[in-house]
Amino acid sequence: MSRIGVFLCYCGSNIAGTVDVEAVAEMARSLPEVVYVETNKYTCSDPGQEGVKNAIIEKGIDRVVVGACSPRMHEPTWRKLLADTPVNPYMLEVANLREQCSWVHKDREVATAKAIDLVKMAVAKVARLQPLHSIEIPVHKKALVIGGGIAGMQTALDIADAGFQVTIVERETSLGGKMVMLDKTFPTMDCSACICTPKMSEVGNHPNITVKSYSEVENVSGYIGNFEVTIREKAKFIDYNLCTGCGACETKCPAKVTNAFEQGMSQRTAIYKMFPQAVPAKPVIDAEHCLKLTTGKCGVCSKVCPTGAINYEDEDKLTTETYGAVVFATGYKLIDWKPLYPEYGGGKYEDVITGLQFERLVNASGPTEGHVLRPSDRTEPKSVVIIKCVGSRDPNKGKAYCSRACCMYSAKHAHQYLDKVPDGKCYVFYMDVRTPGKGYDEFYMNTLHDGAQYIRGRVSKIYKEGDKLICKGEDTLTSSQVTVSADMVVLETAMVPADGIDELAAKFTVGRDADSWLVEAHAKLRPVETNTAGIYLAGTCQGPKDIPDSVCQAGAAASKVIGLLNKDALQSNPQISRVNETLCQGDGACVNICPYGAISIVEKQFRENSRKVVRPVAQVNPGLCQGCGACTVTCRAGAMDLLGYTNESIMREVDALCQW
């Protein structure tokens, strides 16, 4: 037998104008377990709230129903009020007498009847609620950034500058990501390396940042404030404490391997740094190609190393640490166009290259030292065709979305080519030219001025005639067939999420869209948060974007992280799922349905009829559960229930409406 107090608000004439509040009060007095009913002109006013408090004390009330405006408006107010009384803040139910009653009905009698029903339902529900208590979740003041590209580095720097420890996990051997591969950045044409490598060394030298290169996330558990993350640092075979980065080993290594950093256009050694300015500025041994590690013969690097840093016995290292927040900055890769576009040769023509290859070709530290030479015969192409939207905006072959940066970097490529080969001809096949951004359209116009010839249409076929690549397409503006004979073709291919994103996101239960881009919590209002509390997004892992946008988002994610890490503890939402272990049979249907990965099945020991039994039961992680209640419906036995919206309370609410 609970003792319910009902407080009904006139809200001036907002409610009382349509609803006969006194009649509702009269009815409420006749409801079971209601011991006190009060009406008030403005319950939410200070005297109104004081009245509620006094009544609670005087009448020994243990549950409260407020009939007033929408709970979306004042539920937090009432909860706060109750926190100062002996009544638990969650022993509260708000009947929405304003937004969903007095404001939408005109007939006084009808509105009053509805208000009566709403109060009945609230009383029935509140009678079955249980006191709930938030738990304090401590916050580990340390952030993990996954990915060491420009977005990851910017996030890490911003967080570290605010005074928090940050770990960056980078899968490659060096920071830098895609940006460091680029030659120049539009529209200002700064040298990409010149603005990126200082960031890299800043990160590498920052006292609050730990860089874990050549490392990947192995395992994750926990929740906001307390992500326990295991990181696998792949064997580098070099003791970084001893290595000075002198590079003697690289010069002597006999094994030659295709250089991925140079987009396959040159070779590197098996012991290598990704590129000269790499951070950390120390090499690793590529175990797949090292002669010593594959055949047991060689060991040259060990002999030439002046500090004895080479260790062929090195193994992967697993370290586990707890982080308060996690930022995904996993970036993108270019779509593998070859299987999708057999009409472009599907990879059989060496001189059909991607934009990223072109970046390396024009880069002074690239394989051609900045001379535009086509890969097949290392001659300067006099005619270049640039094809945009390869894989983008092409739902039949590639992706339906626009990759956003290609319009600008294709203009940049045209500009760079014409700059380096003044007598060259450059044709750009495009679908649209989209240049929203500061200085972007001006840049595009300059490229046109440089002499780039823009042709609106897709290239339908590329074939080889002699050493020429014949590109056939349609100029849709003139509706004429166009044939261009080119020495080299540059495909501006679509961005797609980085490899392994599905597995990684699944470990953190971060949502992905149909194209595997990570999903933000709200497209407009929470663009850098994910649905898993404590996990944030920066850069292109969330969708294609250019460098300025990536850096912006990185800063935004960092500010969210700083906000979180500034707190010592979080108050958990107590309205979450709870398992009745007596009923739970551990079949795991709830695990399947939980969008947050908050439920796991654990083996537990019980005493049942004086016998010890070990059986599986579900367990809810209170830090991950957000209280949606989807699991409760899959649980046939009703072992899973949602506190605050229990099956019992909803059933009695329905009964009250029907039968009271």
Place this chain on the structure above:
Amino acid sequence: MSVVETNEAAAQVPENWEPKIIAFCCHWCTYTGADLAGLNRMNYPANVRVLRIPCSGRMNPQYVIEALNKGCDGVLVCGCHPGDCHYVTGNYFARRRMMIFKRLLEYEGLEPDRFQVRWISGAEAGKFRDTVMSVVEQVRALGPLNLTREIPYFELPAVPDGEEAFDAVPEEVVPEEVSA
């Protein structure tokens, strides 16, 4: 002997009958939409009573059975549009479950209009109003739900007055003299 109360007579619509409809609305979209309808002072029939649930994924079909069993003439379930679920996926599960459940209820003879599911976003105050209006009109047209409910417990034989009622309380039961 049998406790079945056949409800054939209920086919006649009682005077002043108003349909009673319960709407299970998700907190994040439809409940917000309904609040917005209030802020915009939209007008709609009062027959619908909203029961707030956190997510349409929380919607247990058993609540619908309870509502129909205990006296509602219609049930409306509303949630966020698929893709907009505050909890990411709740309404996808709800969609499947409700599709199956609705068909099952109709199979058992429930008129389709009596159990409806709608996606209404927090901005769609107008859609909320229109949905309520159409559901109420549809259920009104169908008349009271002709479902055999339960034994009419609460219809009592001639009720004694308060004073007499207390006389009906049994005498105290006294045990026999205690024997050694």
Place this chain on the structure above:
Amino acid sequence: MSGIEISHGCAKGERPLIPQVCRVVEITQETPDVKSFRLQTLDGKKPFDCMPGQLGMFGLLAYGECMFVVSAQSDEWVQFTVKKVGLVTEQLHALCVGDEVSLRGPYGNWWPTEGCKGKDMLFIAGGIGLPPVRSFLLYCLEHREDFGRIDLVYSGSKYDDLVFKEQLFEIWPNEPDMHVHVSLYREDPQWSGDIGYTAPYLETLDLGPEDGNRVAVICGGPSLSRTCRESLVKAGFDEGNIITTLEMRMKCGVGKCGRCNMGGHFICLDGPIFTLEEIGRMHSDV
């Protein structure tokens, strides 16, 4: 047949399933999850007369009813001590003084107050098993001259679980020739006394059968009952001199609903108080 003679099959009543409405006149919080309720009829009288150990069906009309031993009584009231364990008891715990409740009874037989005359009494209880035993203990104290030495062995899993602390630690130890032994199952910051499970603790007390002149009364959970029985038998007690109550098996209270049978015996009709010797002869599922 040796041992204490217990009256069986003595419960009777007309219209046994219809309750009366009573009022709560006093509530005592015994432990965080145990409360005692004193009940009177609406016109301020004692609801029914009963012998120590008899039971009443105490409940709320809207929620259901449960069987409890009358843990104490006076000329004006009967008292029930209720632990919060389920649906009904949860609601009982929310009662306030003045609230109305339903009550029917008395049911069951009673402690063998006559049969134990002149004997030493050994009461053994665990946790919420004390209230049923207390009704007998209070009777013994009220008729002090009729009984010999009185021992109470009481234990609980934590200090908060011990009921009737005032009587336990202040009143009873000062009663003539009454010895109170309390232990906790495990260490507790609030507790500096003995530690141990009931049966081993009992064994350390060295309370023998006194040539059949000592009667043991046990009330506790299934494992406590089993282990204490073993200890007592080992100490030489005749099972006929060990008494227990099976009141937790009663449901409708009148022996009709079918749950309370132990072999051919119905706890509601023949019990709930039996000697262990009697129980041993029944086909019982415990």
Place this chain on the structure above:
Amino acid sequence: MTAQDTIRARARELLESGEVASFVGWEAGRFANQTTPLIISDPADADKLVFNEYCVNTLAKYVRDLVPRGKVGLVVRGCDSRGIVRLIVDQVIKREDVYLIGVGCPGVIDRKSGEPLKKCTECRHNNPVICDEMAGDEVAKDAPADRFAEVREVELMAQPERSRYFESIYAKCIRCYACRDVCPCCTCRECFVDARRENWVGKQNNVAENRFYGLTRVMHIGDRCIECGECERVCPMDLPLMKLNRKVIQDLNDLFGEFESSMSLDEGPEPLITYDLADREEFM
């Protein structure tokens, strides 16, 4: 050697070798052509096992109670084996808890009428879907032309008629829960009907409460039902329960793709605990 001989011989061997702790099959009942489930742990009892066209009971549900005693051997036909798959998928038992002797089933005959049992005429998988060995060969059997014929029959009724039809079913139900207790999908530790706090279903026996039980039962097992038809067979009131189960199965089948539950151990999640972005949208 007949299947029965093989079953007896293998049961004896399995029990003797200690490979299984108990063995589940059928034995002859008291009356002519009657059989009843038999659970043995003594190899000497193996000769009591029978296998004939009167073995009406499916055996899967017994495994749950027997597993704590050790590995269980049992004879499985199509329906029994799907029941076992169900129990394994629902994590009630593990695959290694059972040793399955498969047997092809020509269909069971009702001992009173001499006609094939309804559940067997509707059976689509008379041979086991999993087993460790076969006693005898698989048996060819005509699958029913239309799995959902009886559902369609009801669907064709007018709405008020359908309503009356199901009300009469619920009026007859005595809520003995035999349908629940025989069902290999019903493995909850406590059925929702016993939940006193939620009080989903009142204790009263009336049409409304029975409807609550009936509808909820179908919603709970619908996407896992193995279509063994035992619920319908055991019903003492002869209620056509499969008409309800099959309705849900038919709709799952129509809406979310070809659906037959418990056909193998590596099926994906059941249709109602998963979703597809491309699911039909009818609630706009």
Place this chain on the structure above:
Amino acid sequence: MILNKKNLTPLLESMAAGRDVFVPARVDGVAKFALFGEGVECAFDLVNTTMPPKDLLFPQTQKMYHFDVDANGNYRIREYDESREQVVFGIRPCDMRSIVCLDEVFLTKGFVDEFYANAREKLLTVCIGCASAAETCFCESMGVDPQAAPNADIMLQDCGEVYRVLAQTPKGEAEVANWAAFVEEGDAEPVACELSLAVDMDGVVDKLEGLYDHPIWENLSIKCLNCGTCTYVCPTCHCFDISQDMRRKDGVRFRCWDSCMFSEYTMMAGGHNPRPEKLERVRNRFMHKLNFFERRYGMSLCVGCGRCVEKCPVALDITRLIDDIGACDVVPVAQAE
């Protein structure tokens, strides 16, 4: 006195005036005792109905009392007696014997169950003897004569074309006095009923005393599904549960059939269950039928109607159990007290 079977319908029509007459009938395919009236086809050809007649005296759901809260917040309990004059016509001797058992349970041993008592007092029983038996009938073995029911108000012994009418109680005599238009003077010889099923109950009760921990229960219970079919179709099973239904401030306390086969039946608050497994539940049920009740009331709680034998989903057959007990090699233990 004899009653020609042709006169049954007119007799029933005359009896039905002013009171409820229940006859065996098939209603929607279920054989049970149904209120005689339009549309109800009497099925006197049925040896036994699927559902026993016990719910005339002990309905599956029975209101006990009503309660509400008055304007001052005080509880009131209001009682009502819903019992009314009823006739059960065509009840079989085995079911009549079951009423003897129920009378013992509800009317003796200190507490009289008033709901049962009221209904029982107002029930007139007209028993029809059996001329033929079903495959599962074994009433003779349980001491029931298929052509006799000493506790019936009126006994109609089946003599082929006619019934031999025996008014066995004052109530029955008063009733038969009104039957003049349908009966005639005379006598006839009851048809001997041949039962194909028989069990030997000799010594079983005593033997069971020593079999409580015998493996026989394990073997039996292991195949039980723990459904409530046997208890609900049993004419003597009488377990119930008390519950209540509340609407705002009006409530009803009612009782309804329960089954000792259900696992939650003996579940106690706090979670302990004295009969947690099938073994305990099945043993309790059969011990109750064959031994416990015998010990307490001096009669078997099984009347041999065969309903559970017929309806058990797994053919868990009490007659086989009795045979098995007979075959057990255990010295009968003398009665324990």
